Amino acid sequence: xxxxxxxxxxxVDRVTEPQTNVPKPxxxxxxxxxxxxxxxxxxxxxxxxxxxxIDLPIRPNQVTAIIGPSGCGxxxxxxCLNRMHELVLGARVEGEVLLDGADIYGANMDAVEVRxxxxxxxxxxxxxxxxxxxxNVVAGLKLNGVKDRGKLEKAVRRNLEQVYLWExxxxxxxxxxxxxSGGQQQRxxxxxxxxxxxxxxxxxxxxxxxxxxxxxxxxxxxAELKRAYTVVIVTHNMQQAxxxxxxxxxxxxxxxxxxxxxxLLFETxxxxxxxxxxxxxxx
Amino acid sequence: xxxxxxxxxxQLNSLLLEMATLSQEAVSASIDAYDRGAxxxxxxxxxxxxxxxxxxxxxxxxxxxxxxxxxxxxxxFLKACLEISYGxxxxxxxxxxxxxxxxxxxxxxxxxxxxxxxxxKKTQEMIRMSVDAFARRDVEMARxxxxxxxxxxxxxxxxxxxTLRTKGDVKCSLSATLILRYLERIADHASYIGExxxxxxxxxxxxxx
Numbered sequence: 485x486x487x488x489x490x491x492x493x494x495x496v497d498r499v500t501e502p503q504t505n506v507p508k509p510x511x512x513x514x515x516x517x518x519x520x521x522x523x524x525x526x527x528x529x530x531x532x533x534x535x536x537x538i539d540l541p542i543r544p545n546q547v548t549a550i551i552g553p554s555g556c557g558x559x560x561x562x563x564c565l566n567r568m569h570e571l572v573l574g575a576r577v578e579g580e581v582l583l584d585g586a587d588i589y590g591a592n593m594d595a596v597e598v599r600x601x602x603x604x605x606x607x608x609x610x611x612x613x614x615x616x617x618x619x620n621v622v623a624g625l626k627l628n629g630v631k632d633r634g635k636l637e638k639a640v641r642r643n644l645e646q647v648y649l650w651e652x653x654x655x656x657x658x659x660x661x662x663x664x665s666g667g668q669q670q671r672x673x674x675x676x677x678x679x680x681x682x683x684x685x686x687x688x689x690x691x692x693x694x695x696x697x698x699x700x701x702x703x704x705x706x707a708e709l710k711r712a713y714t715v716v717i718v719t720h721n722m723q724q725a726x727x728x729x730x731x732x733x734x735x736x737x738x739x740x741x742x743x744x745x746x747x748l749l750f751e752t753x754x755x756x757x758x759x760x761x762x763x764x765x766x767x
Numbered sequence: 768x769x770x771x772x773x774x775x776x777x778q779l780n781s782l783l784l785e786m787a788t789l790s791q792e793a794v795s796a797s798i799d800a801y802d803r804g805a806x807x808x809x810x811x812x813x814x815x816x817x818x819x820x821x822x823x824x825x826x827x828x829x830x831x832x833x834x835x836x837x838x839x840x841x842x843x844f845l846k847a848c849l850e851i852s853y854g855x856x857x858x859x860x861x862x863x864x865x866x867x868x869x870x871x872x873x874x875x876x877x878x879x880x881x882x883x884x885x886x887x888k889k890t891q892e893m894i895r896m897s898v899d900a901f902a903r904r905d906v907e908m909a910r911x912x913x914x915x916x917x918x919x920x921x922x923x924x925x926x927x928x929x930t931l932r933t934k935g936d937v938k939c940s941l942s943a944t945l946i947l948r949y950l951e952r953i954a955d956h957a958s959y960i961g962e963x964x965x966x967x968x969x970x971x972x973x974x975x976x
Contacts, residue, residue: 723836750838752970762838764770 515541518582519684519714520565520602525579527560527569534560536738538579542684542731547706547715549729549746551722553761557738558718562686565716566602567595583684600628603682607689609669611661611676617644617653620661620672624680643675647705667698674705678713685709687717691724703728722762726750734758772835779827779848783855786820787898789813790858794894794953797865798887801946804876807866817859824852843970847963851901854956854963858894861949868945878939883946886922889915890950893957900964909961919954923947 515521518541527535535557542548550558563569564577567588580587588598611620618640622630625639640657644650649671653664661672670690677685687706691699706728709715719725725732725746732746734755742749742758753759760766793813800807828845831837837845869875893915900909926947930940962973 722838726836726838751842753839759839763841764772 513541513543517544518542519544519584520716521580521582521585522561522565523580523582525561525564525577525581527557527564527577528575529560529572530574534738535564538740540733540740540743542714542716544714545710545712546730547710547717547728548731548733549725550716550718550733550735551720551725551762552735552741553766554720555737556735558733558735559688560738561735562604562688562716562718565684565686566599566604568599568604570595600624600680601682602684602686603677603680605670605674605677605685605687605690607692609666609673609693611664611669611672613660613662615661616658617661617664617672618657621675621679623676628680639679643679644672646678646709647671647675648701649675665698667694667701670694670698670702671705674702674709678709682713684714684716687715689718689720692720699724722750734761736761772831772837772841775827775831775835776841776844779824779831779845782820782824782827783848783851784902786817786824786852786855787901789817789820790855790862791891791894791898793817793859793862794865794887794891797862798884798891800866800869801875801887802880802884804869804874807862807869810862810866814859814863817856821852821856824848840967843967847967850963851960854897854960857956858953861953864949865946868942868949872938872942875939875942878936878942880943882922882926883943883950886919886947886950889919889922890954890957893919893954897957897960897964900961904964904968906965906968909964912961913958916954916958919951923951 520542522538522540522542525535525538525540526533538561540561550561552558560569565581565588569575569577577589579589581589583598583601587593588602611617612623615623618637619626621640621643622636625636630636630639641650641654644653649668652668653659661669664672670693674685674690691702694702703724706715706717710730717725717728729746731743732749733740734742734749734753734757736757742753742755744754749758750762753762790813793810796813797807797810799805800810828848831845835841893912896908896912896915899905900912926944930944933940959973965971966973
């Protein structure tokens, strides 16, 4: 471990000492019925360890936000949740991520099927630039062998309606996806992720490249999506976590520092390190 | 490096400490006027100033919420500021009510004021404790205030029962009852301020009876 990392790690240990005057309610949720359950997860990039013993039950049909400073491991964690981490050269994972009780890293698990069931939306909208709006939506379905034209057309409409993009683009479905505004492109990417009928939607800073109006639309969409999906969102914007998430996770230096209901974490955080980070008294 | 929000928090703290001092003085002046039979003219000015400060605290708190979206201890402090400043404002308002009793009833020099003055001393001690607990964020002191509130409540109820039985001077008993009622309300607000001090420090919301 680098000297700088060691000094910050010892700071974590120091400031996470229990504070006597802050109540410590017992953690009520141990993971029964969790949609995803991360257990003792460690992750590396070559020899550098990025995640340390992460335990995190993610409740079904809820929005869970992951916050923390740059380099804390939140993007690594979300990429471990659908086996995207292993696509990086030299990256590896130890521990379990249970999807409805079955380990996605288990011997019989197909990584492609895992990524279908646990979809991902990225920071920068990334529609396929050479495809039309309609083809972008159903790209995943076509890849999975769906050829029925009627089925594909229905999927285009259904998923564009789901992300409130249908009315804006219904007369120009053959235009390039790249011709849309940034916010529209991001909603198109969400529609594309939803088209393959995932159960969990992972969102890695989905609004960081968007203006406030487009951000508000994505946030409204997230609130609606949780009726049908379990949503995990990584965000640098604490106010966004406070607005959209039911539960919030605070990470620091690859460790999970605190996990609680969003309202509790932002009003009465149990850990002094969380308090310092969210109030901007960090560093 | 100080945060932008810290300037506003410091300003709020200063406003509350000014309110604390002024509200103590207002209650003392009104009780002193009752005891000595003097006019409490300055109490009105103090009460008006407290009202103005309460508005300033409220406006600044709202502005800070709008500007900085505070969380955790910052958010708890702002929430508690609204409760505490309201308590200080009410101290001033009840001080004015006590002073108004003197205007309403005129000469009370022949009344036995010992019971009221003794109760006032207990209430003033509660005010002092609420102010000190806030200034020092002293949770232990804040927790002792409700016990004293029970004493003031008991004295108010006892006086009320005695008043119903009294055959003496109605002016004396009625003025005493009114002032004791205001003191009882002041004591309640001292307890609320104590609860807010505990909330700032620990995040524990007061239990509702």
